[in-house]
Amino acid sequence: MSRLNRREMLALTSAAGATVILGASASTARAEATLPTLPYAVDALEPHIDARTMEIHHTRHHQAYINNLNKALADHPQLQATPLDKLLANLNEVPESIRAAVRNNGGGHFNHTLFWRMMTPNGGQQNRGPVGQAIDSTFGSFDNFKKTFEAAATGQFGSGWAWLAIANGKLQIVGTANQDNPVSLGMVPLLGVDVWEHAYYLKYQNKRADYVSAWWNVVNWEFVNQLYTEANS
Ligand code: MN3
Numbered sequence: 001m002s003r004l005n006r007r008e009m010l011a012l013t014s015a016a017g018a019t020v021i022l023g024a025s026a027s028t029a030r031a032e033a034t035l036p037t038l039p040y041a042v043d044a045l046e047p048h049i050d051a052r053t054m055e056i057h058h059t060r061h062h063q064a065y066i067n068n069l070n071k072a073l074a075d076h077p078q079l080q081a082t083p084l085d086k087l088l089a090n091l092n093e094v095p096e097s098i099r100a101a102v103r104n105n106g107g108g109h110f111n112h113t114l115f116w117r118m119m120t121p122n123g124g125q126q127n128r129g130p131v132g133q134a135i136d137s138t139f140g141s142f143d144n145f146k147k148t149f150e151a152a153a154t155g156q157f158g159s160g161w162a163w164l165a166i167a168n169g170k171l172q173i174v175g176t177a178n179q180d181n182p183v184s185l186g187m188v189p190l191l192g193v194d195v196w197e198h199a200y201y202l203k204y205q206n207k208r209a210d211y212v213s214a215w216w217n218v219v220n221w222e223f224v225n226q227l228y229t230e231a232n233s
Pocket of ligand 1: 057061112194196198199
């Protein structure tokens with residue numbers, strides 16, 4: 001994957017970011033969000049994440065967040081043109097009538113757009129790079145980081161996410177409920193795992209810990225490093 005420049009990173013985080021990634025947005029006047037293509041085949045993360053789960057998760061769950069976000073923003077063209085991370089970072093400025101819809105569905109679109117790119121078929125084999133060094137110095141060791149991150153993921157009651165995020169140059173592990181994202185807490189997300197049951201139930205049923213443990217094998221450290229570099233620039 002090529003290195004993202006600043007403009008592309010901002011595009012990634014806009015409400016219409018998915019269209020921009022596909023490179024086909026210019027002709028439409030309205031900046032509706034569209035489903036990004038997966039950066040790999042649906043079965044590419046097997047056996048850790050099964051193809052059926054990926055297909056349903058991407059084409060139904062992610063698509064539903066997008067449809068509902070577009071519905072919520074349909075009468076708010078100025079918000080539709082606002083980068084999604086800005087909306088999520090300033091939810092208080094979103095009209096109350098659509099705030100919950102933007103928080104949940106905008107969050108769902110934002111989180112999943114990142115999540116697909118935070119995974120790769122070759123995840124386990126990558127060098128963890130500069131963010132790996134920051135992890136080691138912040139958490140003492142990668143194993144310590146993993147333990148704390150897994151505790152956040154398995155300890156999240158109900159649906160939500162566990163994140164490695166950065167704020168003021170400091171790495172932190174945070175859990176968020178539903179489709180909330182660290183940007184709403186003033187942080188930049190670097191790595192996140194979806195612990196909604198829809199992300200793992202077909203293969204792992206109630207064994208969330210087994211899913212999270214397998215998920216490390218598909219983490220895209222190259223992308224995490226791009227986000228880390230961007231957050232520090
Ligand atoms: Mn999900």
